[in-house]
Amino acid sequence: MITQEFERQDGNSELWGQIFGPGGHPALTKMHRTYRWIPSPPRCRLCRVPFKSVGGWIMGKRGKSPCRRNPYYCSACDVFLENFPGGAEVEMSILYVDIRNSVKAAYESPTSAVAKRVNAFLQIATDIITRNDGFIMAFYGDCVVACWPPGFVGPDHAAKAVAAARSLSVAFDAESHIPAGTGVTSGPTYICTVAAGAGTFRDVSIFGHTVNLAARLASAAPGGRALVSTDVEGTDAGAANSYKLKGIDSPVTAVEI
Ligand SMILES: [Zn+2]
Numbered sequence: 390m391i392t393q394e395f396e397r398q399d400g401n402s403e404l405w406g407q408i409f410g411p412g413g414h415p416a417l418t419k420m421h422r423t424y425r426w427i428p429s430p431p432r433c434r435l436c437r438v439p440f441k442s443v444g445g446w447i448m449g450k451r452g453k454s455p456c457r458r459n460p461y462y463c464s465a466c467d468v469f470l471e472n473f474p475g476g477a478e479v480e481m482s483i484l485y486v487d488i489r490n491s492v493k494a495a496y497e498s499p500t501s502a503v504a505k506r507v508n509a510f511l512q513i514a515t516d517i518i519t520r521n522d523g524f525i526m527a528f529y530g531d532c533v534v535a536c537w538p539p540g541f542v543g544p545d546h547a548a549k550a551v552a553a554a555r556s557l558s559v560a561f562d563a564e565s566h567i568p569a570g571t572g573v574t575s576g577p578t579y580i581c582t583v584a585a586g587a588g589t590f591r592d593v594s595i596f597g598h599t600v601n602l603a604a605r606l607a608s609a610a611p612g613g614r615a616l617v618s619t620d621v622e623g624t625d626a627g628a629a630n631s632y633k634l635k636g637i638d639s640p641v642t643a644v645e646i
Pocket of ligand 1: 438
């Protein structure tokens with residue numbers, strides 16, 4: 390449901406399963422460990438090479454500058470996505486965060502004020518998610534979607550997603566000028582390359598019930614709160630409530646944090 394305009398791609402499932410699944414791909418995890426200490430963000434979504442400051446300049450000289458047609462990735466990773474399209478189902482954690490009452494705010498405010506508010510939201514949300522090791526999948530409108538694949542973030546993916554949710558609840562509480570609600574889930578997720586416009590542009594995206602459920606929980610969460618599905622490791626099932634969510638037949642149990 391995330392990127393209807395993109396075509397989901399299959400194939401190379403062993404490779405993608407290794408990259409995002411438990412343990413990760415040795416070459417990529419080695420890059421993550423190395424680049425992590427080189428300044429500064431933003432970074433390539435896949436290999437995490439830095440794009441700014443002195444580190445970005447040096448890595449640019451080594452062919453790892455932002456790809457012109459696909460600026461979230463470095464040129465090397467863009468070639469990789471081009472040569473190895475495909476995906477795999479991997480157990481991971483997903484987070485959705487979106488602004489409350491944005492339709493009402495857009496109606497009542499000048500468009501420049503709305504754009505400023507959404508930009509501030511995206512910047513703060515991106516910062517919190519990135520600091521908690523999240524892999525940002527998409528921004529659209531007033532919503533950010535991120536995932537924590539174990540191959541990128543380790544076996545404690547659920548704890549990291551929940552930590553991000555807690556920080557988001559503090560940053561966007563009901564009293565702030567940007568109240569936002571968050572949803573967190575864990576479960577099998579299809580993560581794959583997606584292609585747009587006759588293969589002219591590739592990205593990585595996520596699909597499946599675990600993703601849709603996180604979106605629905607985010608919509609059901611009050612401003613400044615997160616609803617964490619009881620499927621997420623470490624959730625206190627005793628404190629859970631049952632929620633009837635739009636488009637999902639059976640009630641879902643989640644904890645409000
Ligand atoms: Zn890269």
